[in-house]
Amino acid sequence: MNVRDVALVGGATTKFGVRASTWAELAQEIGVALFRSVPELRSEDVDSLFLGAAEPERFAFQSHVAPFAAEQMGLRPHRIIQRTELACASGQSAIRSAYAAIASGLSDVAVAVGVEKMNLPSMAEANTAMASVMDRAWDGPHGATAPPFFAMVAQRHQLEYGTTDDQLAAVSEKNHRFANSNPEAQFYEKTFSREKLARLPLVAPPLRLGDCSSMTDGAAAVVLVAADRARAYTDRPAWIRGTGQYSDFHNLANAGSLTDWVGLKHAAREAFGRAGIGPDDVDFAEIHDCFTISEIVEYEMFGWAEPGKGGPFASEGQGDIGGKLVVNPRGGLLGCGHPLGATGIAQAVEVYRQMSGAAPAARTVPDPEWGLVHNLSGSANVHSVMIYQRGGAA
Amino acid sequence: MSAEARPRRPTPTLAAPTPEPVPSPDPTSRPREKKPFLLDFFPLETADQTRLSRFFERLKEGRVSTTRCVQEGVLLWPPRTACPGCHTEDVDWVDLPERGRIYAFSAVLGGAPLGMESDVPFAVGLVDLDGVPLRLFGRIEGRAWTELRIGQSVRLESFDIGDGRWFYRFRADD
Numbered sequence: 001m002n003v004r005d006v007a008l009v010g011g012a013t014t015k016f017g018v019r020a021s022t023w024a025e026l027a028q029e030i031g032v033a034l035f036r037s038v039p040e041l042r043s044e045d046v047d048s049l050f051l052g053a054a055e056p057e058r059f060a061f062q063s064h065v066a067p068f069a070a071e072q073m074g075l076r077p078h079r080i081i082q083r084t085e086l087a088c089a090s091g092q093s094a095i096r097s098a099y100a101a102i103a104s105g106l107s108d109v110a111v112a113v114g115v116e117k118m119n120l121p122s123m124a125e126a127n128t129a130m131a132s133v134m135d136r137a138w139d140g141p142h143g144a145t146a147p148p149f150f151a152m153v154a155q156r157h158q159l160e161y162g163t164t165d166d167q168l169a170a171v172s173e174k175n176h177r178f179a180n181s182n183p184e185a186q187f188y189e190k191t192f193s194r195e196k197l198a199r200l201p202l203v204a205p206p207l208r209l210g211d212c213s214s215m216t217d218g219a220a221a222v223v224l225v226a227a228d229r230a231r232a233y234t235d236r237p238a239w240i241r242g243t244g245q246y247s248d249f250h251n252l253a254n255a256g257s258l259t260d261w262v263g264l265k266h267a268a269r270e271a272f273g274r275a276g277i278g279p280d281d282v283d284f285a286e287i288h289d290c291f292t293i294s295e296i297v298e299y300e301m302f303g304w305a306e307p308g309k310g311g312p313f314a315s316e317g318q319g320d321i322g323g324k325l326v327v328n329p330r331g332g333l334l335g336c337g338h339p340l341g342a343t344g345i346a347q348a349v350e351v352y353r354q355m356s357g358a359a360p361a362a363r364t365v366p367d368p369e370w371g372l373v374h375n376l377s378g379s380a381n382v383h384s385v386m387i388y389q390r391g392g393a394a
Numbered sequence: 395m396s397a398e399a400r401p402r403r404p405t406p407t408l409a410a411p412t413p414e415p416v417p418s419p420d421p422t423s424r425p426r427e428k429k430p431f432l433l434d435f436f437p438l439e440t441a442d443q444t445r446l447s448r449f450f451e452r453l454k455e456g457r458v459s460t461t462r463c464v465q466e467g468v469l470l471w472p473p474r475t476a477c478p479g480c481h482t483e484d485v486d487w488v489d490l491p492e493r494g495r496i497y498a499f500s501a502v503l504g505g506a507p508l509g510m511e512s513d514v515p516f517a518v519g520l521v522d523l524d525g526v527p528l529r530l531f532g533r534i535e536g537r538a539w540t541e542l543r544i545g546q547s548v549r550l551e552s553f554d555i556g557d558g559r560w561f562y563r564f565r566a567d568d
Contacts, residue, residue, distance in 0.1 A: 122508075123505070124506065124507060124508045124509075124511055125433070127505050127506060127507045127508070128433055128435075128507040128508045130507075131435065131507045135472065136435055136437075137435070137437035138437075138472040138531075139531055140435030140507075141435040141437070141555075141561055142518055142531060142532045142533045142563070143502050143506060143507065143510050143516060143518060143533065144518065145502070145505065145506075145507065147500075148500040148502055148518050149500075151500035151501075152498035152499065152500050152519070152520060153498075155498050155499070155500065155544075156497075156498050159544060201503075201504075202503055203503055203505065204500045204501060204502060204503060205500055205501055205503070205539065206500075207500075251471070251472055252520065252531035253471045253472070253520075253528065253530050253531055254471070255520075255529075258498060258520075
């Protein structure tokens, strides 16, 4: 069986933030936004739906969420309907599954949607949901959540390589600045200088509030189609050229080095190999800045920065417009917020916008031929990578 | 099993005797309100719920232990019923070293899960156990996080969580 080429032909996101909306209302909202943003799309075209949702059972007390989302969005999928769950990478998992389905011929037109409602009346209950991502019986009782884990990554990176708090803040400043031009971002029209970031309270030392992505409500959706259907929806498709994934460990005890993310290297090698490109070919990247230190380690693991030099890479603006490549022009998880299942989809929406020339001037990537999307999940124990190429023939 | 029956493991005599640390307020030791299972991270410990109940029985004796693959001799953490390397179910129980050194640590200063809000601030860390290739994650009691340092020696101990169940943690006692 031949593998078919798969095109990304459009997408949309809701406003991200603390939303006065239920899970179902967010799903309805993204249905409206998706059909508005891809005017040629008809409900009956969509043969398959892949829903990225990390914890609807915890955050919304709702299971069997894929058909629930389909009904909210006005879809009746007739080939594949399923939910993908991979914590913070649930959204990219939905896209990878849709890609595999279309490439194999099982689907021709698929929607990948991500929906997450995280802000609850009791934030302690929401924090409990987040903590269940860890090994609940062996890490959970100690109070393990993402902030103290990534704080330990930052502490080791500072110890081993001399990375500074100000270099962490440089990542946050950049991504919040990009979010300033993104009306859908949680931190739209909010400015954070490095000095201001340094004065924010510690959450998990050495990480401060501005080093951490937020608990966010939001939804995002993209349309993926087989090559021969692409021109029906857009004359500026983005093509999926490579993807890779790697699951390294789960319990925190088995993490090995906190600063050498072996799983990311494996996933990147797989994705680059399939795309037939290398790290230096990437023009822009939407990578998983759940914490500032994550983006710094990712600079190194993808091969854009030398090992241990992710801190200077950040402070020198190498991930900014005018640098080596543009990293997180959407505003990242730091600036946009991180509605778990929606994040990976919203990153793909940004890829489409950049490659179709629809991104606002303040965050336009010059000549964006190759775009990379990365998500980590849990305690950086799983890494998921996708590589997109702009336009051109299939 | 009654809470009174708590034979403690004898203190090792090889090291110079160290003074007992001054008891610090220990929120995890007061009686706990029973939470619904799906909001409570502490595991179910009894033999009718888990095949690893010996781990928790040994905690009550002051012993923090784990399983070892009998075929390969590899220590497995967390304790498991089968070796992930050779897939044998032939595992036995061994006591873990009582001390280790901090590899990395941080503290939870906000955003704690249900039932842990009043513990804030609390320190957590990854600790390399002395003499074995295991690095365990856990709470670090006994010192404020501002007084911890990488490489610091800490004790691995069991404790009564306050509702009849036992768990383990580290104590900074130097």
